[in-house]
Every structure is written in C-alpha cells, then in structure tokens.
Amino acid sequence: MFLSLKNRMSYSGKMLLDRFQRRVLGRVVPISQTWVQRPAKLDGMVAFLNWFDATNSVEETVEAAHRDWNFRFRKQKYFPTSRKRRISLEIGFGGGRLMLAASKDFVEAYGVDIHNDFARTSSFLTSQGCEGFKLFHRDNIVEIESGSVDYVYSFIVFQHFDNVDEVNFYLGQIERLLSVEGVAHIYFGKTDAETIDVVDAKSFTLRDCSLFLNPETMKNLVETQFTILDFETKLEKKSGSLAGESGQARIVFKKKEKMS
Ligand SMILES: C[S@@+](CC[C@H](N)C(=O)[O-])C[C@H]1O[C@@H](n2cnc3c(N)ncnc32)[C@H](O)[C@@H]1O
Numbered sequence: 001m002f003l004s005l006k007n008r009m010s011y012s013g014k015m016l017l018d019r020f021q022r023r024v025l026g027r028v029v030p031i032s033q034t035w036v037q038r039p040a041k042l043d044g045m046v047a048f049l050n051w052f053d054a055t056n057s058v059e060e061t062v063e064a065a066h067r068d069w070n071f072r073f074r075k076q077k078y079f080p081t082s083r084k085r086r087i088s089l090e091i092g093f094g095g096g097r098l099m100l101a102a103s104k105d106f107v108e109a110y111g112v113d114i115h116n117d118f119a120r121t122s123s124f125l126t127s128q129g130c131e132g133f134k135l136f137h138r139d140n141i142v143e144i145e146s147g148s149v150d151y152v153y154s155f156i157v158f159q160h161f162d163n164v165d166e167v168n169f170y171l172g173q174i175e176r177l178l179s180v181e182g183v184a185h186i187y188f189g190k191t192d193a194e195t196i197d198v199v200d201a202k203s204f205t206l207r208d209c210s211l212f213l214n215p216e217t218m219k220n221l222v223e224t225q226f227t228i229l230d231f232e233t234k235l236e237k238k239s240g241s242l243a244g245e246s247g248q249a250r251i252v253f254k255k256k257e258k259m260s
Helices: 002-008 011-023 031-037 045-052 058-074 097-102 118-127 138-143 164-177 215-223
Strands: 087-091 108-113 133-137 149-154 178-189 196-198 211-213 226-232 248-255
Touching: 045 058, 045 118, 058 097, 087 097, 097 108, 097 118, 097 149, 108 118, 108 138, 118 133, 133 138, 149 164, 164 178, 164 211, 164 215, 164 226, 178 211, 211 215, 215 226, 215 248
Parallel strands: 087 108, 087 149, 108 133, 149 178
Antiparallel strands: 178 248, 196 211, 226 248
C-alpha cells in the first residue's frame, strides 16, 4: 500500500518525502546512491529526462540540449575544429540529451555515468536517430582507450558529486584519455568559501547540488596536471539569456606538453 502510494506520488511529493526521511527519520541514503537508483524508478521517457534536466516533453529536451550545447560548448573558444573532431566524451550524460547534440559534431559520442538505466538513455538516443554512441559506467571508464578522446565535456554534473575525490578521479582519467591536441571543458559548482563546501547526506535535498569548489581551488587542482586555456567564474544562468547568474563556473584545459 505504502509502496504503490509512493509510486503514484508527484515529483515534488517524492522530494518532500526524501527530505523528511533524511532529516526527521535519519534514514540517510548516500547522495551518490540517489543518482544511481532513481532514474530506473521513473515512469515514462519524459519523467526520465526530467530527472536530469527539467522538461515537459522530449521535443523540449532536444531543443534545450541544442541550445546548451551551442551556447555552453560549441561557440566557446577552444572547441575542437573539424580536423581534430573524432571522439567526444561526456562526464555525467544523464538522459543523453547533450550526447545527442555532440554526435552531430563528432564521429563518435561517448558518455560515462553512474545511473542504473543506461537502457533508457540508449532508447532516447536511438529514437532521435543518433548513431555511433557508446555508454560506459564510471567504474568501466578504463575500457576507453588512452589518448583517444578529442573533447571531454561536463555540464551540471561536478556540482552533484559528494566529495572532491571524484573530481580528482575524473581529472586523472581526463589526463589519460585526452589526445595530444585534445581539450576538456568542465562546468563545476562554485563557492566563495575558502576551498570546498560539501553537503552532508542528512541535509541533502534530492537533486540539489552537493559539491561547491572555490574557483581558485579548482584551478589549482587542474593546474597540477594540465595547461589551463580558459577560465570563467561569472556565467549566465540560462543559455543565451543575460538574466541571472549561474551557480557554475567553467574551466577549459589541455594536457601539458611533454618536454623532449
Ligand atoms: C543534473 S544531471 C545532468 C545530465 C546531463 N549532463 C545534462 O546536462 O542533461 C547530473 C548527472 O550526473 C550524473 N552523476 C552524478 N554523479 C556522477 C559521477 N560520480 N560520475 C558520473 N556521473 C555522475 C548523474 O547520474 C546524472 O546523470
């Protein structure tokens, strides 16, 4: 009875229930597990896509994806030119909307994530005529060939990690995966706090951000392994609109040149 009631609950109802369970009942599901477990529980493609980026329809998702892809990545400096474009890799692909947009610019669009419904992402991509995509679980990222990726990108994902080790894990993998001329473009949650702010699982609200980095801290983490090409801390909240400020900052970098 309780289970079927829970299944029929609205999205905001589920968020309130989750908050009540965490704060009042002390039932603490690790933040990363909410990203792993929830997608497969959602009914229908629109609810699935809406979990990753608010939407009312598949068409709206595709439109917003192309807008975000063009504004946040494609039109930015250091986006790979045609000669260099072979494989792209998205960290945290969610429903696959940005991979769909990336697949128009790259021969192969790869993605890595931790959620438990890759089948639905595949089905969304296939329904949109997307070919040449590959989905990898985060724990299998080693299956991607070293030095094979021309563009690594991530949008509204690093802010959902629950510890800075995950940032370092991906920086290590980006260093391994990027081709010699490859470029990485990462958006991350920013804070004015001295270094890093992490939300604890008990105070977490479903789908909210949980990791905030002082932009200088992120710069320092990146600088130890890479050459920074571009860095911006004040960004528009919505792609193409000047109203409001985003909670994200962005950093673009490439591998350090090897001394011969
Ligand atoms: C808000 S959604 C954004 C999805 C996609 N980037 C987009 O713009 O539509 C955040 C995504 O990050 C993924 N994620 C969370 N922690 C992750 C991790 N440690 N590694 C890879 N992906 C992760 C979630 O499963 C989810 O798909």
